[in-house]
Amino acid sequence: MDGGPISVTRRGPVLVVRMDDGENRINDRWAEAMDTALDEVDAAEDPLALVTVGTGRYYSNGLDLAWLYGKGDEVMRSFVAAVEHLYARLIEAPYVTVAACNGHTYAAGAMLALCHDFRVMRADRGYFCLPEVDLGIPLTAGMDALMKHRLPPLTAHEVMVTGKRYGGTEAAAKQIVHEAVSEAEVLPRAIEMATEHAGKNRETLRAIKRRMYGTLLDLLRTGGGTAPA
Numbered sequence: 001m002d003g004g005p006i007s008v009t010r011r012g013p014v015l016v017v018r019m020d021d022g023e024n025r026i027n028d029r030w031a032e033a034m035d036t037a038l039d040e041v042d043a044a045e046d047p048l049a050l051v052t053v054g055t056g057r058y059y060s061n062g063l064d065l066a067w068l069y070g071k072g073d074e075v076m077r078s079f080v081a082a083v084e085h086l087y088a089r090l091i092e093a094p095y096v097t098v099a100a101c102n103g104h105t106y107a108a109g110a111m112l113a114l115c116h117d118f119r120v121m122r123a124d125r126g127y128f129c130l131p132e133v134d135l136g137i138p139l140t141a142g143m144d145a146l147m148k149h150r151l152p153p154l155t156a157h158e159v160m161v162t163g164k165r166y167g168g169t170e171a172a173a174k175q176i177v178h179e180a181v182s183e184a185e186v187l188p189r190a191i192e193m194a195t196e197h198a199g200k201n202r203e204t205l206r207a208i209k210r211r212m213y214g215t216l217l218d219l220l221r222t223g224g225g226t227a228p229a
Contacts, residue, residue, distance in 0.1 A: 004029075004033050005019065005020060005021035005024070005029060005030050005033045006018065006019055006020070006021070006030070006033040006034055006036075006037045007020065007037075008037050008040050008041065010044075011051075011191050012191075012195060012198075013046075013047035013048060013049060013194075013195055013198035013199060014048075014049050014050070014051055014191050014194045014195055014198060015040070015041045015044055015048065015049075015050055015051070016051045016052075016053060016187075016191065017034075017037045017038075017041065017050065017051070017052045017053070018052075018053055018054075018055065019034075019052065019053070019054045019055065019059070019060060020054075020055045022056075022058070023058045023060070023061035023104075024054050024055075024058050024059065024060040024061060024109065025060070025061050025062065025063065025064035025065075025067075026060065026062065026063050026064060026083060026108050026109070026112075027063075027064035027067045027068070028067075028079070030064070031079075031082060031083060031086060034086060035086065035089075038089060038090075038093075041093075041095070042094075046198075046199050046202070047198040047199025048095045048198055048199065048202075049095050049096045049097070049098070049194035049195065049197055049198035049199075050093065050095055050096070050097045050098070050194065051097075051098045051099075051100055051187070051190045051191055051194050052097070052098075052099050052100065052112075052116065053099075053100035053102055053186070053187050053190065054101075054102050054103055055102070056102075056103060057103040057104060057125075057126065058102075058103045058104050058109075059099070059100075059101045059102055059103050059104065059105040059109055059113065059126070060104075060105060060106070060108070060109025060110075060112055060113075061104055061106045061107070061109055062106045062107025062108040062109045062110070063079075063080070063083070063107060063108045065135075073227035073228070074227075076225065076226075076227045077224055077225030077226060077227050078225055079225065080108075080140065080225035080226050080227075081223055081224055081225035082225075083108060084140065084142050084143070084220040084221070084223055084225070085220065085221055087111060087112065087115045087142070087146065087220050088142075088216075088217045088220040088221050090112070090115040090116065091115050091209065091213055091216065091217060091220075092206055092209045092210055092213065092217060093206075093209070094200075094202035094203065094205050094206035094209075095198070095200065095202065095205065096117050096118070096194055096197035096198065096200060096205075097115075097116040097117045097118070097194075098116055098117065098118045098119070098120065098190045098191075098193050098194045099112070099113040099116040099118070099119045099120070099190070100120050100186050100187045100189075100190035100191075101113055101119060101120065101121040101122065101126065101128065101168075101177065101186070102122055102126070102183070102186050102187065103122060103125070103126040104126050104127055104129075105121070105126065105127070105128045105129075106127070106128075106129050106130075106131065107129070107130060107131055107132060107135075110128055110129060110130050111130075111143060111146055113128070113177075114146055114147070114150040114151070114176075115146070117197075118178050118190075118193055118194075119176070119177040119178055119179075120177065120178065120179050120180075120181060120186055120189050120190045120193065121168035121171055121172065121176075121177040121179070121180050121181075121186070122168050122180070122181070122182070122183050122186050123167070123168040123169050123172075123180035123181055123182060124168070124182065124183060125167075125183070126167070126168065127165040127166060127167060128165070128166045128168075128171045128176055128177070129163065129164065129165040129166065130147075130159050130160060130163060131163040132160075132163070133160065133161060133162070133163045134163045135228075136228045136229050137226060137227070137228055137229070138226055138229050139160065139226065140219075140223045140224075140225065140226045141219045141223055142216065142219035142220035142221075142223045143226075144160070145215065145216045145219050145220075146216060146220070147159060147160055149213060149216050151174075151175065151176060152174070152175050155174045155175060155176060158174075159176070167180075168180035168181075178193075
């Protein structure tokens with residue numbers, strides 16, 4: 001799939017989903033394109049693993065709040081709930097997934113990265129940040145559970161309560177990401193990591209992920225979204 005805000009290319013056994021829409025803010029157009037991209041990945045032949053990456057300064061700058069605020073709280077809640085379904089889809093993907101965080105990874109974009117099995121982040125520029133506490137947007141039960149499942153307890157607390165920005169090196173030290181590397185190495189290292197784990201049996205891997213994250217998946221799929229407090 002090429003064109004639009006998201007494209008899919010193959011690099012050996014790895015399918016690279018590239019988000020190429022400026023700040024990669026998550027709106028209805030973006031979400032539809034990501035679902036289509038994941039459909040393409042799901043249909044690919046083995047061996048298979050997935051890498052997602054942004055372009056330029058951004059991995060993803062989170063929800064498209066300007067678009068959402070113009071539609072009212074109910075639409076915002078409904079759309080956030082739909083995004084949580086997308087998170088669940090990534091978490092239980094029947095192949096190994098790696099987020100190549102090439103730049104700013106904020107809010108719903110930070111949560112998107114946390115849905116992957118592994119994360120590689122640029123060390124020299126760009127931040128990981130969950131600023132919802134400062135935006136006045138409460139986390140849903142599913143988002144809260146995502147932080148607690150993917151981050152060490154003290155890190156999850158700090159991330160959610162303070163809205164702190166983490167550069168790549170500190171994010172690696174806090175176990176938010178697995179590695180922090182130079183800009184030129186982000187995508188190649190992510191592809192290397194994905195290649196190492198390509199070709200797992202899909203049914204087995206999906207079953208393992210569903211059992212590991214069953215409670216989290218249920219919360220993401222049954223929540224009612226969120227809107228400004």
